[in-house]
Amino acid sequence: MFKPKFTITNLINNSLLEIERARGFLDAANLKEEWIKHMQSEAIILEAHHSTHIEGTQLTLSQAQRILEGKPIKSIKQDDRQELLNYKEAMDFVSEYLGKKLHITEDLIQDIHQILVRDVRGGTLEPGQYRKVQNYVVNSLTREIIYTPPPPSKVPQFMEEFVEWLNSDSDISPVLIAGISQHHFVDVHPFLDGNGRTARVLSTLILYQNGYDFKKLFSISEYYDKNRHKYYDTIQSVRDNDMDMTVWLEYFTEGLRNQLMEVKTKGEKAIKKEIVDVKIKDFNLNPRQQKALDYLLENQSINNSLYQNICKTIKRTATRDLTDLVELGLLEKHGEKKGTYYTLKLFKGH
Numbered sequence: 001m002f003k004p005k006f007t008i009t010n011l012i013n014n015s016l017l018e019i020e021r022a023r024g025f026l027d028a029a030n031l032k033e034e035w036i037k038h039m040q041s042e043a044i045i046l047e048a049h050h051s052t053h054i055e056g057t058q059l060t061l062s063q064a065q066r067i068l069e070g071k072p073i074k075s076i077k078q079d080d081r082q083e084l085l086n087y088k089e090a091m092d093f094v095s096e097y098l099g100k101k102l103h104i105t106e107d108l109i110q111d112i113h114q115i116l117v118r119d120v121r122g123g124t125l126e127p128g129q130y131r132k133v134q135n136y137v138v139n140s141l142t143r144e145i146i147y148t149p150p151p152p153s154k155v156p157q158f159m160e161e162f163v164e165w166l167n168s169d170s171d172i173s174p175v176l177i178a179g180i181s182q183h184h185f186v187d188v189h190p191f192l193d194g195n196g197r198t199a200r201v202l203s204t205l206i207l208y209q210n211g212y213d214f215k216k217l218f219s220i221s222e223y224y225d226k227n228r229h230k231y232y233d234t235i236q237s238v239r240d241n242d243m244d245m246t247v248w249l250e251y252f253t254e255g256l257r258n259q260l261m262e263v264k265t266k267g268e269k270a271i272k273k274e275i276v277d278v279k280i281k282d283f284n285l286n287p288r289q290q291k292a293l294d295y296l297l298e299n300q301s302i303n304n305s306l307y308q309n310i311c312k313t314i315k316r317t318a319t320r321d322l323t324d325l326v327e328l329g330l331l332e333k334h335g336e337k338k339g340t341y342y343t344l345k346l347f348k349g350h
Contacts, residue, residue, distance in 0.1 A: 002158075002165040004180045006245040012176075015253035019212075022260035026215050026267065027188075035270050039263075040216050044068070048087040051200050051221035054228060057083055082120050087197060090115040094205040098213050103167045104205070106159055112201050117194040130155045131192045139232055146232060147239065149189035158188045174210035178203040178335075179252035183199060183238060183245055217263045223255035273297050276344070283328055288313055289321050293330065296344040301334075302343040 016284040049064035057080040059067070064084055066073045073081075090112055114128035130152070137147035150158060162184060170177065182203040189195045200221055207213060224231040238244065276293060285293075289312035295310055296302055302310075307318040322342055324329040332345040 001186065002161045002167070003038055004165075004184065005243055006180070006249050008176075009246060009250060012246075012248045012253050015250075015257040016173060016175060017122075018257045019253065019260055022257075022264045023212065023214060025264050026217070029267055029271060031215075031267055031270060032274065036215055036217070037248065039266065042285060043217050044088060044091055044218050046219035047091060050219060050225035052080070052083045052087050054221060054225050054231070055083070055194075055196055059084060062264060068226055079120050082206050083116075083197075085324070086116050086118055086120065087201075090197075090201045091204065093289075094201055094208060095216065097205055098208045099211060101209055104163060104202075104209075106163050109163070109198065109202060112205075113191050113194055113198045116197050116201070117191075120260045122191075125193045126191070127137060130190050131193070135189060135192055137186075141228060146236060147187075147189075149187070155188060155190045157191055160190065165265055173257065174206060174212055175253060177210075178206040178212075179249050181206055182252065183235060183248050186235060214263065217267075218256070218259040220256055220259055246318065269297055272344075280330065285325075285328070286321070288317075289325055292321070292325070293344070296331075296342075301343050303340045335341075 045061075045065050045068050048068060049059065049061050052064075053059070057077075059080050063076060064072055067076075067081055067084055068088055093112065093115055110128040110130075117125040117127045132152050134151060135149060136145045137149065138144065147220050152290075162181075166177070166181060172180075182199045185199040185202055186195055191198065201218070224288060230251070234248050237247040241247065262299065276297065280290075288307075290310055292302060292307055295306075304315060304318050304321075304322065307313070307322060308315060311318065311321075313321075322331065326333050326342070330345060331342040334341050334343065
């Protein structure tokens, strides 16, 4: 049976702790359904765009957004468009497994691959079929061969052992199982093409099955795509260290942690904005004051000169507006004279 080798370092432990905190926040937070749906839509666009972009598609994020929203777009490669649509379909497919602790089978993995490469490159990629020839891992940025996978004759055995390990009882964190699976799949490279995308979707499926869906608000591929050199280097580090996955798992958990911290921050701001909106609905604020409160939802503080700059007004007006907001109980004043600044004051009642 496949037996991964790794050490749980302080970095991994700390990342897992932060991931659990973000998970707890998202489970407990009273987030509006409208906000969640909007953020889910953003997340799937980011995930589909960045995961296919890693593999060499040339679409911009705005082009990807238009395609996934069903809007017409010209002057793009058909394969780029199809790969993007396929990835969205694959993510929708694994979403059906949210919270369902079913066995992950080879057939299921092959189904994911079949969706991902359907109608791409003239149908030459043998969707859902293990490769029968030797293939190579090529850096999409430099086009250099960075890894030669096992021979095709070994693929069925390796995949059988991998699936057996996936479905065995384990005390390993599901987050680490997702990271281990992503790397091992890429290492076996069982298909002619589409292995990286399949590995990332499989990793997402494992998270979804084990209660780590995070309301489908994250995009791990965005983290990889922002620094592809590090992504490739960290994958290669396992091969350079006698298949020890520690460095890769540090990278994987740190990436997921970073993405979830962004989600948590956005969620906190959304809750904060909702509270502020409720508090100010009875106040007759002018447009400048509304703009200042919007600014403070994204920033820690504001002072008179910042207010003037943001609201395009003069010092006297800014002073009056800020004083009114303090008297209404919406802002809290700190410091004196030139050191005076204001922060948002969330309060109970008027």
